[in-house]
Amino acid sequence: MKCETNFIENSEKLLKLFKALGDKSRLNIFKYFCQCSLDGTQENSVNNIKSCCDIDLSVVSRHLAALKKAGVLNAKKEGKNVFYSLNAKGIATTLRELADSIESCCSDNTKNHKEKP
């Protein structure tokens, strides 16, 4: 089996993704989107998202921009509102590709060699 090392070249993209989700507030927002989706609500305005976090609206706005820049969220402007939605397929694909890469790099090797001296 050929090892997929694409993710090594894509590490800039991964770094952005991990940075984006590696913050408590942003991960909360991320969770909120997942929970909303369960209730049938895919799109949320900034004001609505604010209700799930104990931070200023301006901070929420910045976090949403960061999540969008990292490819976690999509944004769509409609009138006065901006509706954000989860880029579920994109994230899931990225995560699965990474999982495959890691396993194909590491699982097949015959022995547990240590570093060369």
Place this chain on the structure above:
Amino acid sequence: MKCETNFIENSEKLLKLFKALGDKSRLNIFKYFCQCSLDGTQENSVNNIKSCCDIDLSVVSRHLAALKKAGVLNAKKEGKNVFYSLNAKGIATTLRELADSIESCCSDNTKNHKEKP
């Protein structure tokens, strides 16, 4: 299909993982382990890992500890050395579970409802 929301309760674990990989130096170390695995080297001493980064050995040691705490690496002491290795299966599983959760939460819902007013 039932939605898996386990990851919502596990968000502490995810936050640690994302925080750990959301740093350039640590992601480099992570990449280095994957590349080493391709060459048949699963285990690396701190000194060996140092060769891939342009930072002080003490910093490398701290990063390794952080990656271990986040479940990314395993550590095994042998004599004077500590050999770190990638927890490939663990990470891959976590990433796939998250990918599944995200998709099952978001993909099946019928319409593109907006938030309730």
Place this chain on the structure above:
DNA sequence: TACATAATTGCATGAATATGCAAATGAGTC
């Protein structure tokens, strides 16, 4: 014991960034 090597930890510093408030922008309504 003395010494050498590997790794970790204490401490100080600097850089990155999360946050809140106030002001500004954008879009609709009167």
Place this chain on the structure above:
DNA sequence: GACTCATTTGCATATTCATGCAATTATGTA
């Protein structure tokens, strides 16, 4: 235009955290 609502942006502050150096711990060897 004046007003309201939704969102973003400028700026100052606080906090987190990555880094380097020096000292310490742990282990093995002469």
